[in-house]
Amino acid sequence: TEWTTPLRYKPYHQWSKSYQDMLAAELEQSGWKLAFHIQPKTGLLNDPNGFSFYNEKWHLFYQAYPFGPVHGVKSWYHMVSDNLVDWEQHDYVLLPDSPYDSHGVYSGSAMTVEDKLFLMYTGNVRNEEWERHSYQLGAWMNTEMEVEKITEPLIDSPPAGYTHEFRDPQVFRYQNHYLMMIGAQTKNEKGAVLAYQSSNLTDWELLGELDYTTEEMGFMVECPNFVLVDGQPVLLFCPQGLDKDISSYQNIYPNMYVIGSSFNKETVSIENTSDLINLDEGFDIYATQAFQAPDGRVLSVGWIGLPEIDYPTFEEGWAHCLSIVKELSIKENHLYQKPVAEMQELRQNHQELQGSAQASDTLLSSPDSNVYELKLELNAGTSGSLYLFADKQNKEGLKISFDAKHDTISMDRSKAGIPFGESYGSTRTAALKRQDKLTLHIFADRSVCEVFVNDGYRVITSRVFVKDPQQTHIFLQGFEGDYTGDFWTLREMN
Ligand code: FRU
Structure with missing residues (x-):
């Protein structure tokens, strides 16, 4: 038309x-x-x-x-x-x-x-x-x-x-x-x-x-x-x-x-x-x-x-x-x-996350679909990245990076699927207040990702249009030290 x-x-x-x-x-x-x-x-x-x-x-x-x-x-x-x-x-x-x-x-x-x-x-x-x-x-x-x-x-x-x-x-x-x-x-x-x-x-x-x-x-x-x-x-x-x-x-x-x-x-x-x-x-x-x-x-x-x-x-x-x-x-x-607290009503299966992040890729989860809530607590003393909507090899995905030296957080969607709005740039960077821990609270919903950083001090929202529905992997990279977190699959709204 x-x-x-x-x-x-x-x-x-x-x-x-x-x-x-x-x-x-x-x-x-x-x-x-x-x-x-x-x-x-x-x-x-x-x-x-x-x-x-x-x-x-x-x-x-x-x-x-x-x-x-x-x-x-x-x-x-x-x-x-x-x-x-x-x-x-x-x-x-x-x-x-x-x-x-x-x-x-x-x-x-x-x-x-x-x-x-x-x-x-x-x-x-x-x-x-x-x-x-x-x-x-x-x-x-x-x-x-x-x-x-x-x-x-x-x-x-x-x-x-x-x-x-x-x-x-x-x-x-x-x-x-x-x-x-x-x-x-x-x-x-x-x-x-x-x-x-x-x-x-x-x-x-x-x-x-x-x-x-x-x-x-x-x-x-x-x-x-x-x-x-x-x-x-x-x-x-x-x-x-x-x-x-x-x-x-x-x-x-x-x-x-x-x-x-x-x-x-x-x-x-x-x-x-x-x-x-x-x-x-x-x-x-x-x-x-x-x-x-x-x-x-x-x-x-x-x-x-x-x-x-x-x-x-x-x-x-x-x-x-x-x-x-x-x-x-x-x-x-x-x-x-x-x-809002009521978001908890959508939670279904829970998986506890705990481990030591390495310099190379650490697979956190590979859910059936990108409909989930993820909470992570990471060492803010080292830099690192979290990849969402990633493929098995972690070649394609939405990259959220933390820079420990400058206390900034970035989202890079240039490899996160079908590109759009590129003339306004594919990366966004925000300043954080220095603290020991970095906390990320994430809601993924098929073609949307909302990231609440450090208890809502910053929010980073993006649409994401993956070409392959298998792109559901979640990886950590860098962040030397222990991480803890929770992962829930979420139900559809009624
Ligand atoms: C903002 C806006 C408003 C207007 C509405 C029209 O997106 O342009 O200013 O009322 O959308 O749909």
């Missing part, structure tokens, strides 16, 4: 059921299909939206284009869970069917308000000249999971001085008001985050531009997400076109964060902010959303994928997945991300 603009914006009802069934069948047969990650029912998935807890269940929506692996006209797809690991596919719930969202139901958020779930999102509209108009829209979901759009926009245009690159509202309670953060672009094309306030969710008053950095944030900021973690304000955001001298990154667009000491609503500023930090040191994380759950935990989920990059699954008609759910915390002004 040639994905022309008219085809990408063809109304949903004009696509046949048999075509969608064919896409579903193709995904079903894919060797890269995920076992426990949220993936699209058909077509393309991008940003997580509306991550929330409502009516005793977890709710998570995602940006969906059901008809192919392209960014066509978007809707929200709804997933529901009791435990944050088993996600039930519910339905497409916000469709691009109103004059305010005809060209896409774009990203947004959700919040429980009394007995309903309030959804806020951006309606994307193009006119005849293909000029963009962005509306900020609302909807209510009830306990039957029926969603009803609010007919009139909550905010019908950007404020003076800003363009229609104006999207991804994040709504939350703050003291005795509702606050909303939204991605924006100034008339001279600089990225910004705007803050709004409301007392009734209908009338929104602009507080101003959020002050969280003195640097220029590229040409656009997407998916801003403000959250208090252990009492400290954290802003997660995706600056597009950020100057690499301001903060170094290699992905086409980075997902970054800053931590501050406090939030001052009067001046709309996050005070004493850190430098910009990469939220993930890998290749494929974008548009992360976090919220404070009623149980007090701050939970996050990201899109494992990036705009404008071709992935090998495009040939199979589908694209991308979401990350596992992570729990955020702060220690010594650094954000830690850990796999």
Whole structure:
């Protein structure tokens, strides 16, 4: 198919059921299909939206284009869970069917308000000249999971001085008001985050531009997400076109964060902010959303994928997945991300790992499939590598290397299967704090690898597309000294 603009914006009802069934069948047969990650029912998935807890269940929506692996006209797809690991596919719930969202139901958020779930999102509209108009829209979901759009926009245009690159509202309670953060672009094309306030969710008053950095944030900021973690304000955001001298990154667009000491609503500023930090040191994380759950935990989920990059699954008609759910915390002004405790519910067969690593290859395990959890504790006094998704001879595989001299960790995916996104490099390197032990906590899921380093001090995420399903070997190399660890096969999500 040639994905022309008219085809990408063809109304949903004009696509046949048999075509969608064919896409579903193709995904079903894919060797890269995920076992426990949220993936699209058909077509393309991008940003997580509306991550929330409502009516005793977890709710998570995602940006969906059901008809192919392209960014066509978007809707929200709804997933529901009791435990944050088993996600039930519910339905497409916000469709691009109103004059305010005809060209896409774009990203947004959700919040429980009394007995309903309030959804806020951006309606994307193009006119005849293909000029963009962005509306900020609302909807209510009830306990039957029926969603009803609010007919009139909550905010019908950007404020003076800003363009229609104006999207991804994040709504939350703050003291005795509702606050909303939204991605924006100034008339001279600089990225910004705007803050709004409301007392009734209908009338929104602009507080101003959020002050969280003195640097220029590229040409656009997407998916801003403000959250208090252990009492400290954290802003997660995706600056597009950020100057690499301001903060170094290699992905086409980075997902970054800053931590501050406090939030001052009067001046709309996050005070004493850190430098910009990469939220993930890998290749494929974008548009992360976090919220404070009623149980007090701050939970996050990201899109494992990036705009404008071709992935090998495009040939199979589908694209991308979401990350596992992570729990955020702060220690010594650094954000830690850990796999949510409920991930343990997926564990099946356990194997204890223990031994002495040698300079040459040490085979740790060769499971039947790349659907597992691996925890390793290694001597951080010597350098070494861990190979995942490796073949028998350890010629091909995903290489994770630790450099004891410089306290850095790298991931090299150049030999990990079908190459993609190579123009942005095949290696990523992150700095670590010096400590005696290196701990790696890894979730592998057929074509995804998420590595939590030193209790979540760093996270490195990558898609991996091995050509041969036998590439499941796990080797250690270097790391002189003893290692200990645990290996579990994991079940599929229910
Ligand atoms: C980020 C993004 C958002 C937008 C959505 C559209 O990936 O571009 O800014 O709302 O995707 O799908």
